[in-house]
Amino acid sequence: MDFTEILGYSAGAVTSLTFLPQVIKTWKEGSAKDISLMMFIIAATNEVMWIGYGILKNDWVIILTNVIVLIMSVTMIILKLRYK
Template identity: 40%
Template sequence: MNENILGIVAGILTSVSMIPQLVKVLKEKNAEDLSSIMILVLITGLSLWVWYGIIKDEIPIILSNAFAVLVNITLLICCMIYKKKK
């Protein structure tokens, strides 16, 4: 298998992995069970992968992780909006 195809498929799968969670939060308007810290750590790690992809000039790494960063930033914003004030 071509390594670029492998990278693209892996990137697509990991990038869309949080979309079902995002859809659930948006649908239910409830983010009580999500950890904001975990999402922040994930965004940080994904951002570092984007940076690594830029350094290595690897488009599949850049695109898939940049998309995942956007999905997780959206999820983090939903956490801030939908978590009940304690």
């Protein structure tokens, strides 16, 4: 595995964790007034597109990364609707 590949896999791993601090903060504080519902609706729709692309390319890194981000986006949509 060369440096480019290592950087790509590392970037993908970090991507899958991006929404985690927001999920934890919103869950703990029970407040989501300042959160954009539209952002997470776009994100969730986008993850479905990326998962479709990953399936067509048979690329498990893309599939797995985006399944994790999709779960977090849907969690944020639920939290936003609960705490709005």
